[in-house]
Amino acid sequence: MERVPILKIGDILLVSIQVDMSDQTAVALQEDLAERIVATGCHGVIIDITALDIVDSFVGRMLSTIASISRVLDAETVVVGMRPAVAITLVELGLSLNGIRTALNVERGMELIAAERDHDRHDEFDDGSDVEPTASP
Amino acid sequence: MALSTDESGRLADLLTSRVDRVIQRWTEVVGEQLRGRLSQAELLRQVQELHRALVDALGKGAVDLAAEEATELRAVLAELSRGQARQGFSATETATGVFALKDALLSAMEDDQSTRTLRDYVAFAAMVDQMGLFTFESYVHTREGLIADQAEQLLELSTPVVKLWEGVVAVPLVGTLDSARAQVVMERLLQTLVDTGSPYAIIDITGVPAVDTQVAQHILKTVVAARLMGADCIISGIRPQIAQTIVALGIEFGDIATKASLADALRHVLRLTGVESGRRQSRREA
Known part of the structure; x- marks a missing residue:
């Protein structure tokens, strides 16, 4: 069975889906990802679907599930690299990826997660204990 | 014969x-x-x-x-x-x-x-x-x-996608929007978003003579598709008559930002991206 690799970049886990997703692959990916989030303590997950020509309701549900799992483990999920044709098809079919954040490419996705973490820190934990150079004054 | x-x-x-x-x-x-x-x-x-x-x-x-x-x-x-x-x-x-x-x-x-x-x-x-x-x-x-x-x-001249600012593209729509044209506009806009990596798009409908439910549907689909890809759309250039028609027809744009003019839309986007407007800059310099 094919497994989808999960790469760690800084505070973010990057999942690039390059194969056709089957039930088994999807379940394996969900398990792997959940374990990696807990093991690494990462706060962001980026799922890159640039290579996917077809996103159907199955893949859509898988993405939603991954997003929900990550949210429970306090990690933000961003789906990046959706192709125009895929987006048009999803809209025509009336499918919406509820609860999933999207960005145009990996770079924008990382910015989005960084901004989100920044926001959270300022809102909730603004006690100065966890200040990075970029977040100063 | x-x-x-x-x-x-x-x-x-x-x-x-x-x-x-x-x-x-x-x-x-x-x-x-x-x-x-x-x-x-x-x-x-x-x-x-x-x-x-x-x-x-x-x-x-x-x-x-x-x-x-x-x-x-x-x-x-x-x-x-x-x-x-x-x-x-x-x-x-x-x-x-x-x-x-x-x-x-x-x-x-x-x-x-x-x-x-x-x-x-x-x-x-x-x-x-x-x-x-x-x-x-x-x-x-x-x-x-x-x-x-x-x-x-007609198709060629009707669908230019122009870059307004770093990370902001605009589509000035001119003429009646039928399904074929809407499709072309949608594809070109989404492709440009991917090519330029712009997270914001402004759809300007100043040149659209009438907005009925079908046209609104096309525009909404484009916006939803762009959102799925991770870009946000702003609709601008809504003339007074068009606004009245939209309300009379009961068309809901939901949480999509709508602005009266292209300038307003651009200012809105720049505020979102954190680029300061010229006015504020000059005041600070003074």
Whole structure:
């Protein structure tokens, strides 16, 4: 069975889906990802679907599930690299990826997660204990 | 339906020996039909050219229009109908130009009372019919070409996606938005978002004459597709009448930002991206 690799970049886990997703692959990916989030303590997950020509309701549900799992483990999920044709098809079919954040490419996705973490820190934990150079004054 | 070699020879003879009478009658009938929309000289030139090409083809032994000997005749006919299609003549008028030859032939053959005449006339008429149909087809072909060209030009000129700022693209929509155009606009906009990596798009509908539920549906689909890809859309250029129509029709734009002018939309986006507006900068400098 094919497994989808999960790469760690800084505070973010990057999942690039390059194969056709089957039930088994999807379940394996969900398990792997959940374990990696807990093991690494990462706060962001980026799922890159640039290579996917077809996103159907199955893949859509898988993405939603991954997003929900990550949210429970306090990690933000961003789906990046959706192709125009895929987006048009999803809209025509009336499918919406509820609860999933999207960005145009990996770079924008990382910015989005960084901004989100920044926001959270300022809102909730603004006690100065966890200040990075970029977040100063 | 083809002529026999004898018949084509006799037709060539007839056309050459009664050339004045045939051409006179021919121009008369066509002129009557077109009622002065083509100058007499021009009409005469066309008829003479057609006459010459026909005699040529028959002289070489062409037995029908598809024959190799009739290549030049076909070219002349095609050229004639192309010209007429471009000048806005109707298909009937174009075909009549050829069918009038029957009238001319009849007047040229009337004197000869032999039994062969009727048979010849029917055979000649079949040839003329072929020519007429060929003209008709060329005419339609030319018209279709014109329409296809225009449709393509319309699509080309109607969907530019322009970059307004770093990370902001705009689509100024001009003209009625039907499904085909909406599709092209949507595809081009989304592709540009991917190519430039712009997270914001402004759809300006100043040039859209009317917004009904269908147009709104197209715009909404574009916005939702862009959101799925991770870009945000702002709709701008909503004129007062359009705003009233939108409300009257009960169209809901939901949480999509709508602005009255392109400038407002750009200012909104720049505020979102954190770029400071010129006014605030100058105040700070002062």
